[in-house]
Amino acid sequence: MVCLAMMLVMMIVECVCGRPRLPPLPMKDDCYVVDPEVEIFRVEGEAVILYFPMFMRVLEVRNIAPPTAKYFISKDNETAGMEYQGEGRVQQRNKELWFLPAQASDSGEYTCTYRNETYCITGSIMLQVYESTSVDMKKLSYPVSVTVGEEWKFTCPSLNYFNNTDGLIEWYKDSSPTALLPGRAGSFRWDRGDLVIPAVRRSHGGVYTCQLRVLINNQPYKVSRAIQLEVQGQDPEITTMTTVPNLSETSDTKIISSTDSTVHSPTILPPVIVSPLNGTIFESSHGSGLELFCVVSTECPIAESTVITWLINGRSVETSYLDRRALQGGRRVTRMSKGCQIEMRLLITMITEEDVKTELKCITQNMGGRQEVVARLQLEDSTFTWVVVAAVAVSCFLTVVSIFLYVLFKPKKNQKMDYFLARQNSSYSC
Secondary structure, eight states: OHHHHHHHHHHHHHHHHHSOOOOOOOEETTEEEOOOOOOEEEETTBOEEEOOHHHHHHHHHTTOSOTTOOOEEEETTOSSOOOOOTTSSEEEETTEEEESSOOGGGOEEEEEEEEOSSOEEEEEEEEEEEOTTTOOGGGGEEEEEEETTOOEEEOOTTOTTSOOOGGGOEEEETTOSSOOOTTGGGSOEEETTEEEESSOOGGGOEEEEEEEEEEETTEEEEEEEEEEEEEESOOOOOOOOOOOOOGGGOTTOOOOOHHHHOOOOOOOOOOEEEESOTTOEEEEOTTOOEEEEEEEEEOGGGTTTOEEEEEETTEEGGGSTTTTTEEEEEEEEEEOSSSEEEEEEEEESOOOGGGTTOEEEEEEEETTEEEEEEEEEEEOOOHHHHHHHHHHHHHHHHHHHHHHHHHHTOOOOOHHHHHHHHHHHHHHHO
16 A cells, blocks of 8 residues: 555656646736737838747747637737738738838837637737938847857848748848958858858957848838847967067167156946856746846946847857747846946746756956856756645545545444344333
8 A cells, every 4th residue: 555655646746747837927907917028129111020939938838828819919008909900011910910111100019918708818029110210230239249260150030930032141241331242351151041250350340230132922021130249359469570670779769758658548447247146046947937137337438339148058049049938138228326237138938957057148348348257047946845745645645545444444333233222222212
């Protein structure tokens, strides 16, 4: 019986451990609310597809909506709701919203809602569409940090929702109107539409823009993405033989004192990462999401030029193994009593065993210097929870077994004695 009890306990624990209980979602206006998506920035005149990856992932993990579910997308919390149906400029296609093309007036918060007779859940995303004449490409860029000498491949991000051909992708650097050519001075080469730098140098830093033309309903549209490349380290020194005159032996040379040649220039302090601290461990339960912030303190005049980026196991978020489960964005600058504070958000939609000991690195840099911190992911230790569950299961099982054994081996009463007592009781009653 003990072996049977232990087998039952193991089955219960295995069943429970295999599907951990997910944390409850917050509610607002009788609807469950999913954390907001990472804010996206686009340029007017281009085709834009608005989708909700974190919201859809929560529905999938929690097994909420059936595959045939219908979704309602609205702008700026419109309860009456404008349904983007038909063949207009803005069209809802199942769980996506298509702008053909996007305009600056499309900027705002969009909400995706799934509702049935008894359940309601919503997700939201902020869309910012800039006018093409006033946009700063750095605001539209995905930050990437690369070390001198490293080979780097640029992949045009977030274009899998468009039907594209690799040969149509063109790459531009900074504000140059001329597309980059493969093999130019040995700096670049193509790899099926990706731009590859075999050996990164300091001069490669800048904003790279990929563009392609897509056909939607037989109409041509332009789509573009920008990547800001920050190069770390110094180029290797080139040794040359040059003759330097000895000025101390020249009688006509006037020696300039250090006080005469000193130029006073303002000192730029390097940025300081306030949070997280180096060596921080971020814990989360299996199957739940995680929202992280890299908080940097810097001087306000150089806050806009201060770069902050997250790396996952040494790779950018877009090129890491967490690409489909991690999103970087939502940069925010806040003026404090002393200087400015910058936040860069990293969202991980679901934590699994694969993510244990994953290295998360936050890097920040400006003209004053550079700093980085390293943190790690870890699943919460649920051993105590499973011990309690096992103990309760064993107690319940042993109670049931004890009752069963008591009923099974309960001593039988003497029927003759019962009959005699019954006759005796009846005679007394007379």
